[in-house]
Amino acid sequence: MKIWNEPYLETCCRAALHRLVLVGGGGRPDGLKDGPCLERLQGMGLARLRADGRYELTEAGRERHAGEILKLRKAG
Structure with a gap:
Protein backbone atom coordinates (compact mmCIF):
# COMPACT_ATOMS: atom_id res chain seq x y z
CA MET A 1 0.00 0.00 0.00
CA LYS A 2 1.51 3.30 -1.12
CA ILE A 3 1.05 6.26 1.20
CA TRP A 4 0.76 9.72 -0.38
CA ASN A 5 3.13 12.05 1.44
CA GLU A 6 3.55 14.94 -1.03
CA PRO A 7 1.69 18.24 -0.71
CA TYR A 8 -1.38 18.42 -2.95
CA LEU A 9 -1.07 20.48 -6.14
CA GLU A 10 -4.19 22.33 -7.23
CA THR A 11 -5.15 21.89 -10.88
CA CYS A 12 -3.89 25.38 -11.72
CA CYS A 13 -0.51 24.65 -10.11
CA ARG A 14 -0.20 21.34 -11.97
CA ARG A 50 16.27 33.04 -11.69
CA ALA A 51 18.19 36.32 -11.51
CA ASP A 52 16.66 37.33 -14.87
CA GLY A 53 13.14 37.21 -13.35
CA ARG A 54 12.07 33.96 -15.02
CA TYR A 55 10.95 30.76 -13.32
CA GLU A 56 12.51 27.42 -14.19
CA LEU A 57 12.03 23.85 -13.01
CA THR A 58 14.19 22.30 -10.35
CA GLU A 59 15.12 18.63 -10.41
CA ALA A 60 12.41 18.03 -7.82
CA GLY A 61 9.95 19.72 -10.20
CA ARG A 62 10.97 17.42 -13.04
CA GLU A 63 10.47 14.39 -10.82
CA ARG A 64 7.07 15.61 -9.62
CA HIS A 65 5.98 16.31 -13.20
CA ALA A 66 7.08 12.84 -14.33
CA GLY A 67 5.43 11.10 -11.40
CA GLU A 68 2.16 13.01 -11.32
CA ILE A 69 1.39 14.77 -14.59
CA LEU A 70 2.89 12.36 -17.10
CA LYS A 71 1.34 9.50 -15.16
CA LEU A 72 -2.10 11.12 -15.57
CA ARG A 73 -1.58 11.62 -19.29
CA LYS A 74 -0.64 7.96 -19.78
CA ALA A 75 -3.66 6.78 -17.78
CA GLY A 76 -6.06 9.01 -19.76
Missing part, protein backbone atom coordinates in the same frame (compact mmCIF):
# COMPACT_ATOMS: atom_id res chain seq x y z
CA ALA A 15 -0.86 23.27 -15.18
CA ALA A 16 1.80 25.84 -14.26
CA LEU A 17 4.26 23.02 -13.57
CA HIS A 18 3.48 21.52 -16.97
CA ARG A 19 3.99 24.90 -18.66
CA LEU A 20 7.43 25.11 -17.05
CA VAL A 21 8.27 21.78 -18.66
CA LEU A 22 7.00 22.96 -22.04
CA VAL A 23 9.03 26.21 -22.08
CA GLY A 24 12.25 24.40 -21.17
CA GLY A 25 15.35 26.50 -20.55
CA GLY A 26 13.65 29.74 -21.57
CA GLY A 27 11.68 29.79 -18.33
CA ARG A 28 8.41 31.60 -17.58
CA PRO A 29 8.46 35.32 -16.79
CA ASP A 30 7.23 36.60 -13.48
CA GLY A 31 4.00 38.62 -13.52
CA LEU A 32 1.80 36.30 -15.58
CA LYS A 33 -1.61 35.01 -14.48
CA ASP A 34 0.00 31.83 -13.14
CA GLY A 35 2.34 33.88 -10.92
CA PRO A 36 0.73 32.75 -7.65
CA CYS A 37 1.15 29.11 -8.73
CA LEU A 38 4.75 29.68 -9.74
CA GLU A 39 5.40 31.22 -6.32
CA ARG A 40 3.77 28.21 -4.65
CA LEU A 41 5.86 25.84 -6.78
CA GLN A 42 8.95 27.78 -5.75
CA GLY A 43 7.98 27.49 -2.09
CA MET A 44 7.63 23.73 -2.55
CA GLY A 45 11.07 23.50 -4.18
CA LEU A 46 9.62 22.51 -7.57
CA ALA A 47 10.63 25.74 -9.34
CA ARG A 48 13.05 28.60 -8.78
CA LEU A 49 13.09 32.25 -9.77
Whole structure:
Protein backbone atom coordinates (compact mmCIF):
# COMPACT_ATOMS: atom_id res chain seq x y z
CA MET A 1 0.00 0.00 0.00
CA LYS A 2 1.51 3.30 -1.12
CA ILE A 3 1.05 6.26 1.20
CA TRP A 4 0.76 9.72 -0.38
CA ASN A 5 3.13 12.05 1.44
CA GLU A 6 3.55 14.94 -1.03
CA PRO A 7 1.69 18.24 -0.71
CA TYR A 8 -1.38 18.42 -2.95
CA LEU A 9 -1.07 20.48 -6.14
CA GLU A 10 -4.19 22.33 -7.23
CA THR A 11 -5.15 21.89 -10.88
CA CYS A 12 -3.89 25.38 -11.72
CA CYS A 13 -0.51 24.65 -10.11
CA ARG A 14 -0.20 21.34 -11.97
CA ALA A 15 -0.86 23.27 -15.18
CA ALA A 16 1.80 25.84 -14.26
CA LEU A 17 4.26 23.02 -13.57
CA HIS A 18 3.48 21.52 -16.97
CA ARG A 19 3.99 24.90 -18.66
CA LEU A 20 7.43 25.11 -17.05
CA VAL A 21 8.27 21.78 -18.66
CA LEU A 22 7.00 22.96 -22.04
CA VAL A 23 9.03 26.21 -22.08
CA GLY A 24 12.25 24.40 -21.17
CA GLY A 25 15.35 26.50 -20.55
CA GLY A 26 13.65 29.74 -21.57
CA GLY A 27 11.68 29.79 -18.33
CA ARG A 28 8.41 31.60 -17.58
CA PRO A 29 8.46 35.32 -16.79
CA ASP A 30 7.23 36.60 -13.48
CA GLY A 31 4.00 38.62 -13.52
CA LEU A 32 1.80 36.30 -15.58
CA LYS A 33 -1.61 35.01 -14.48
CA ASP A 34 0.00 31.83 -13.14
CA GLY A 35 2.34 33.88 -10.92
CA PRO A 36 0.73 32.75 -7.65
CA CYS A 37 1.15 29.11 -8.73
CA LEU A 38 4.75 29.68 -9.74
CA GLU A 39 5.40 31.22 -6.32
CA ARG A 40 3.77 28.21 -4.65
CA LEU A 41 5.86 25.84 -6.78
CA GLN A 42 8.95 27.78 -5.75
CA GLY A 43 7.98 27.49 -2.09
CA MET A 44 7.63 23.73 -2.55
CA GLY A 45 11.07 23.50 -4.18
CA LEU A 46 9.62 22.51 -7.57
CA ALA A 47 10.63 25.74 -9.34
CA ARG A 48 13.05 28.60 -8.78
CA LEU A 49 13.09 32.25 -9.77
CA ARG A 50 16.27 33.04 -11.69
CA ALA A 51 18.19 36.32 -11.51
CA ASP A 52 16.66 37.33 -14.87
CA GLY A 53 13.14 37.21 -13.35
CA ARG A 54 12.07 33.96 -15.02
CA TYR A 55 10.95 30.76 -13.32
CA GLU A 56 12.51 27.42 -14.19
CA LEU A 57 12.03 23.85 -13.01
CA THR A 58 14.19 22.30 -10.35
CA GLU A 59 15.12 18.63 -10.41
CA ALA A 60 12.41 18.03 -7.82
CA GLY A 61 9.95 19.72 -10.20
CA ARG A 62 10.97 17.42 -13.04
CA GLU A 63 10.47 14.39 -10.82
CA ARG A 64 7.07 15.61 -9.62
CA HIS A 65 5.98 16.31 -13.20
CA ALA A 66 7.08 12.84 -14.33
CA GLY A 67 5.43 11.10 -11.40
CA GLU A 68 2.16 13.01 -11.32
CA ILE A 69 1.39 14.77 -14.59
CA LEU A 70 2.89 12.36 -17.10
CA LYS A 71 1.34 9.50 -15.16
CA LEU A 72 -2.10 11.12 -15.57
CA ARG A 73 -1.58 11.62 -19.29
CA LYS A 74 -0.64 7.96 -19.78
CA ALA A 75 -3.66 6.78 -17.78
CA GLY A 76 -6.06 9.01 -19.76
